[in-house]
Amino acid sequence: MKISFPHMGYSYIAFKWLVENSGHECIVPPEPSKRTLDLGVRYAPEFACIPFKILLGTYLEVAEMGAEVILTSGGMGPCRAGYYWVMHKYLLEEIKKDLKIVAFEPPLCNLRDFIQKLHFVRAGGGISVKEFTRVLKITWEKIKAIDDIEMLSHRIRPYEVKRGDTTRSLWQALDMLDQANSIAEIEDARNEGLKILQNVNMDKERKPLKIGIIGEIYVVLEPAANHYIQIMLGEMGVETDRSIYLSAYTRNNTIVNLEEDIHQIARPYLNEAPIGGHGVNSIGETVLYARHGFDGVVQLAPFACIPEIVAKSIIPSISRDLDIPVLTLFIDEQTGKAGVQTRLEAFVDLLQKKRDTRIGAERLVV
Numbered sequence: 001m002k003i004s005f006p007h008m009g010y011s012y013i014a015f016k017w018l019v020e021n022s023g024h025e026c027i028v029p030p031e032p033s034k035r036t037l038d039l040g041v042r043y044a045p046e047f048a049c050i051p052f053k054i055l056l057g058t059y060l061e062v063a064e065m066g067a068e069v070i071l072t073s074g075g076m077g078p079c080r081a082g083y084y085w086v087m088h089k090y091l092l093e094e095i096k097k098d099l100k101i102v103a104f105e106p107p108l109c110n111l112r113d114f115i116q117k118l119h120f121v122r123a124g125g126g127i128s129v130k131e132f133t134r135v136l137k138i139t140w141e142k143i144k145a146i147d148d149i150e151m152l153s154h155r156i157r158p159y160e161v162k163r164g165d166t167t168r169s170l171w172q173a174l175d176m177l178d179q180a181n182s183i184a185e186i187e188d189a190r191n192e193g194l195k196i197l198q199n200v201n202m203d204k205e206r207k208p209l210k211i212g213i214i215g216e217i218y219v220v221l222e223p224a225a226n227h228y229i230q231i232m233l234g235e236m237g238v239e240t241d242r243s244i245y246l247s248a249y250t251r252n253n254t255i256v257n258l259e260e261d262i263h264q265i266a267r268p269y270l271n272e273a274p275i276g277g278h279g280v281n282s283i284g285e286t287v288l289y290a291r292h293g294f295d296g297v298v299q300l301a302p303f304a305c306i307p308e309i310v311a312k313s314i315i316p317s318i319s320r321d322l323d324i325p326v327l328t329l330f331i332d333e334q335t336g337k338a339g340v341q342t343r344l345e346a347f348v349d350l351l352q353k354k355r356d357t358r359i360g361a362e363r364l365v366v
């Protein structure tokens with residue numbers, strides 16, 4: 001079968017490996033572009049959120065490239081993310097695109113359905129359970145290694161002497177991970193990639209501002225959807241930390257919750273039933289970033305995303321209580337890179353002035 005999947009950051013490297021080693025042909029989804037969004041906007045309902053439109057555009061692009069099946073995820077909770085794949089399926093049928101969608105719901109939600117879908121992928125490619133288990137393990141290791149490499153790049157970029165060096169090293173490291181075919185090779189590629197990043201020429205005298213990035217999962221994870229905000233901030237000399245990485249998200253939502261209980265942290269501000277998406281996370285993570293001494297937080301919210309709108313209405317109280325500025329960027333098809341850059345520059349200026357004032361006041365006390 002010719003299989004594709006949604007493009008989400010650099011995870012396509014791991015999913016490409018999974019598909020190819022499960023006995024299928026992989027149609028690698030192109031990075032979302034203006035054309036992807038235009039296609040999605042043309043066929044999606046006007047008020048659908050932007051991840052829905054980008055995914056629809058991606059499915060149309062991979063259908064043109066010959067894909068027969070899309071592997072994607074479902075979702076639980078009150079937000080419409082859980083219905084995405086059903087809506088996409090109807091729309092693709094309406095447009096007369098012959099594309100089958102296989103959506104994996106969280107296994108804790110319906111284990112039997114999850115196993116049946118894994119069987120569909122495995123048996124369609126004609127490989128044994130043992131071999132498929134090995135392929136899944138390697139895919140998981142790739143996802144974790146990709147996250148480790150990307151995380152380090154965001155810590156190094158604000159120190160780079162020559163603009164673009166970190167991004168070039170990041171791609172070099174990702175290419176090596178792309179070539180790795182076993183757990184041992186992934187480990188070697190990961191270590192080598194981390195070394196390449198650590199060797200970027202850095203000015204260690206700098207004291208970068210620290211900004212936490214929170215918000216809805218798709219626009220946080222897909223740089224093309226958020227106008228490469230982490231690279232943009234890194235090149236402005238700001239260190240960023242992202243609340244969501246695919247490896248951590250998968251661990252928290254499918255296996256066991258290994259991290260701090262974000263719902264518990266958010267409770268003083270939102271003592272309600274789940275509000276869907278990452279709304280509760282955005283609240284809890286703002287608290288955590290404040291507690292960990294970050295200078296500010298940027299919330300990425302698709303336009304008309306209810307969970308993030310609820311979070312946005314609560315975040316000013318956290319900002320006040322914990323003295324942490326938060327900038328919300330709503331993203332839709334009208335959002336342009338220049339507009340995002342201007343708002344970020346103004347926010348970074350504000351944070352720098354705030355930090356200088358605090359340092360000045362501390363010196364006076366001493």
Ligand code: SF4
Pocket residue numbers: 049050051079080081216276277278302304305306307308
């Ligand atoms: S979390 Fe927001 S953007 Fe994502 S599907 Fe739900 S409403 Fe849409």
